[in-house]
Amino acid sequence: MNPAIVRSYDLRGVVGRDLTEADAHLLGLKLANAVRARGGRTVAVGYDGRLSSPMLEAALVDGLAAGGVAVERTGLGPTGQLYYAVHARGLDGGVMVTGSHNPSDQNGFKILIGVEPVFGQALRELVEGPADPASGGSAREVAVVDAYRDRLLNAAEGAPALRIGWDAGSGATGEMLRRLTGRLSGEHRMIHCDVDGRFPGHHPDPSVPENLRDLIALVRDEQLDLGIAFDGDGDRIGVVDGDGEIVWPDQLLLFLAEDVLARRPGASVVADVKSSRVLFDGIDAAGGRGVLSPSGYVLIREAMLREGAPLAGEMSGHLFFADDWYGTDDALHNALRLLAAIGRRGSLTEWRRKLPRTYATPELRLACPDADKARVLAEVERDLAAEGATINRTDGLRVTAPDGWWLLRASGTEPKLTARVEAWTPDALERLRGDLSARLAAAGLAAECIGGG
Numbered sequence: 492m493n494p495a496i497v498r499s500y501d502l503r504g505v506v507g508r509d510l511t512e513a514d515a516h517l518l519g520l521k522l523a524n525a526v527r528a529r530g531g532r533t534v535a536v537g538y539d540g541r542l543s544s545p546m547l548e549a550a551l552v553d554g555l556a557a558g559g560v561a562v563e564r565t566g567l568g569p570t571g572q573l574y575y576a577v578h579a580r581g582l583d584g585g586v587m588v589t590g591s592h593n594p595s596d597q598n599g600f601k602i603l604i605g606v607e608p609v610f611g612q613a614l615r616e617l618v619e620g621p622a623d624p625a626s627g628g629s630a631r632e633v634a635v636v637d638a639y640r641d642r643l644l645n646a647a648e649g650a651p652a653l654r655i656g657w658d659a660g661s662g663a664t665g666e667m668l669r670r671l672t673g674r675l676s677g678e679h680r681m682i683h684c685d686v687d688g689r690f691p692g693h694h695p696d697p698s699v700p701e702n703l704r705d706l707i708a709l710v711r712d713e714q715l716d717l718g719i720a721f722d723g724d725g726d727r728i729g730v731v732d733g734d735g736e737i738v739w740p741d742q743l744l745l746f747l748a749e750d751v752l753a754r755r756p757g758a759s760v761v762a763d764v765k766s767s768r769v770l771f772d773g774i775d776a777a778g779g780r781g782v783l784s785p786s787g788y789v790l791i792r793e794a795m796l797r798e799g800a801p802l803a804g805e806m807s808g809h810l811f812f813a814d815d816w817y818g819t820d821d822a823l824h825n826a827l828r829l830l831a832a833i834g835r836r837g838s839l840t841e842w843r844r845k846l847p848r849t850y851a852t853p854e855l856r857l858a859c860p861d862a863d864k865a866r867v868l869a870e871v872e873r874d875l876a877a878e879g880a881t882i883n884r885t886d887g888l889r890v891t892a893p894d895g896w897w898l899l900r901a902s903g904t905e906p907k908l909t910a911r912v913e914a915w916t917p918d919a920l921e922r923l924r925g926d927l928s929a930r931l932a933a934a935g936l937a938a939e940c941i942g943g944g
Contacts, residue, residue: 492517496599497618499903500610500789503590503599506543510598512550515588518600519554520622522584525604526560527625531583535633537565537573538588539663539724540686543598548588551600552630555586559625563633567686569663569725570601571821575639577603578817589663589724592696595689606817610789640670643824646816650830652677656709656718656731660695660702661687664725664823671823675830680709695722697729698808700737711735717839719826726788727808728822730829733840741766743829744804745773746842750832751802751814752777761794761803763787764886764898765854765911769847785886787903788820806854849895850920851913859908859936864901867908870934871899894919897927908936 492514496504502518504510526534536552538544548564555562560583565576570587577585585603593599602609602617609617654677659665665684672679682705683692693702697720706718710731718731730738738746741762748760748770756778762770763786771781784794788809795803801814809820816824833839859867872888883889887900895914902909910927914920931937 492618494618497615498599499787500608500614501599501601502614502618503593503597505596506547506598510547512546515547515550515600516554516557517622518586518618519551519556520558520624521617521620522586522602522604523555523558523560523625523628524621524623525617526584527558529583529604531560531605533561533563533580533582533584535563535565535573535576535580535582535585536588537568537570537576537585539569539590540567540661540665540688541590541595541598541723542688544588544688547598551586551588556628556630557624558622559628561628562630564630565633565635567663568636568639568667569721569821569823571725571819571823572635572639572667574603574817574819574821575642576633576635578606578819579635579638579642580633587724591724592694592698592722592727594694608789608792636667636670640667640674643667643671643827644674646824646827647675647830649834650675650827651834653716653830653833654678654680654713655830656680656682656706656713656715657684658682658697658703658706658709658718658720659684660697660721660723661685661690661692662695662721662723662725664721667725667823668721671827680713680715682706682709690723697722697727698740698806703729703731703737707731707735707737719829721822722808725822726820728810728825729808730839732843733838734844736843738839738843739767740804740806740808740810741770742843742846744802744810745770746836746839747810747825747828747832748774748779748802749777750836752779753835755801755814758802759798759800761791761798761800763791763805764883764889764900765806767849767851767913768896769849783883783885783889786900792818792820849913849915850917852911852920852924855910856902856905857908857910857931857936859901859906861906863936864908867931867934867936868899868901871930874930874933892919892923895923897923899927899931
């Protein structure tokens, strides 16, 4: 198996070059060995709408069965459907064949043993582990679509009759979205809801504003109440309000947190280090406790479980509910929870208009060789500490100033550092950008894209 496909949280690569049918079969054998070593026997397998997914799913299932486990095939659908099958049916593991929001020529595997994601060192150990065949394996198709739909609809209790635009990004949520909206009140306008692994409408990544352009136009042209978009496998959400303005993931998390905290005062809410200070101030004001977590959806989920938090999220659009859901990042469930929260709390658009105004950069990605990342961060931290700066070291360096903050951290997947700056005024934004840029330059890293000064 090509070691290049092993990422921080999943296996992923270009199909035919990095990732082949043989790799999928071998992964099935290895996972079967790992599941049986823990006393398990049953594994669910689902797949997204990419052109290569059926081929990889079939090879994976063959490998799992050859390894002696009973495979339950959930078919084409979002990642949340696969997670639902594992949790609701009490299975011993699961694999989702998906490239998520990556380019269409790529694909991969998200893996569960029990109900826990396999990532980091555990993922490397799985890939390097035994692939011994065993007797007694089998495979069968299982019908979970209707049960999953009905379980999702429970989250929409109290949702008002709204006029909503939906954009599935030609991804795996399209068919389930039709099933859900057919049971919801209100009016529903659907775009890019036919599954097409070539992604002809736009790339299925709602964290990129350009990919929300069609949804924004739909909301504005038809004067809808809001718009909701999904990524390719339905574990990330993007939202547009009735003004056609993007509701950023940390803003969405705050809206949902206020709803949860009204029923669970004092609860913790977990968010990643890229999130706005407006989020944490809002959680405090709502009677909750904001918990800062390293970025990465698996790490966010771990922090949520560790803190006993009912809700968590990160800036990429992964949101997790653990109050009356499975603690998984299911964007369809999150969308229905949003509708129910609007029913209890009122217009999302009116709420967003009242948020404090801030000025922020997008996430900035700065080329930096892997071998230099730790040195650059250490040099910047040394200078900051000598000045008595307020530093949070949860994930990289988050530096707080009276009129804003900036973040510098190492990417876990690329030879890059990532940065973000937020301030309360345009002048403060430029000053903080300049401060960060100067510190990187002093550490020997050119960072012209940060600007400022």
